[in-house]
Amino acid sequence: MVLPIVAYGDPVLRKETETITKDFPRLDELIENMFETMYDARGIGLAAPQIGEPIRLFVVDATPFEDDDDLSEAEQKFVADFKRVFINPRMLEETGDEWAFNEGCLSIPEVREDVFRQRNIVLEYEDENFKKHKESFNGIVARIIQHEYDHIEGILFTDKLSPLKKRLIKGKLANISKGNISVDYRMKFPNAKKKR
Template sequence: MILPIVAYGDPVLRKVAKDIDSEYPKLDELINNMWDTMYNAHGVGLAAPQVGLPIRMFVIDTTPFADDEDLTQEEQKQLDGFKKVFINAKIEEENGKEWDFSEGCLSIPDIREDVSRKAEIVISYLDEDFKSHKETYDGLLARVIQHEYDHIEGILFTDKLSSLKKRLLKSRLEKISKGKINADYKMRFPDIKKRR
């Protein structure tokens, strides 16, 4: 089932999400719904807060990035078929030189900006079977994971922009929260909900 994606301005996007355990109600169904929702919106990652749930879970499938001709064959291979569920994730380390990349977000449609992030991360997490993992990622994989991880920490990519960029985007962000945007996927807008 395709769920509505929560738009910029909804308080759930600002909450530090809570850990869950294997007894979380209808977890398999939620994971399947998140995949459906993400693919429907042509995303490569989706965090639970983006569907209104303040829990520490996100899904990632970087396969669409594998077609990027600017990447090396090794990078393309790394991204192709990378599909994972991250539950109760914790970034243990961020290493390497920071680099800029144009990021967007399904909760903030039609806005893309260069964001600076560290090149490598070490992350511990549970998969959908609640098996424990600790892994190191770099490059675009690390970036996608960092972006989704920020969601479960209540952080948006726009928070990482300069104060000048934030001021320039302010009115566009306000329009998004009021639903004055044409997204080609189902969304839930915080400032529309309040008026009912």
């Protein structure tokens, strides 16, 4: 089922998220709905707070980058089948030179900005079967994971922008929270005026 994506300005996007266990109600269904919602909005990652669930869970599908000419052949091969569920992740390490990449967010439609992130990460997480993993990621996959990880920490990519950039997009962000924007996927706007 395609769920509405929570828009910028909703308090759930800033909430401290909770660790979950195997007995979290209807977790398989939630994960399936998150992938379906992400695909419907043509996204490559979606965190649980973006659908109103303040829990430590996000999903990623990097396969759209498979044909990206900016990636090395090895990276293209790696992303070709990179589809994962991350439960209760913990960032252990972020290293390497920072590099800029133009990021967007399903909760902040029509806003894209260059964001600097480190190239390499080490992440500890559980998969959908609650099997523990400790894994290193780099390049575009590391970036996608960092972006989604930020969501479960209550951080948005716009927080990483310079004060000038933040001032320049302030009006756009206000319009998004009010629902004064046209999107082709389901959204829930925190400050939208109620229709009578």
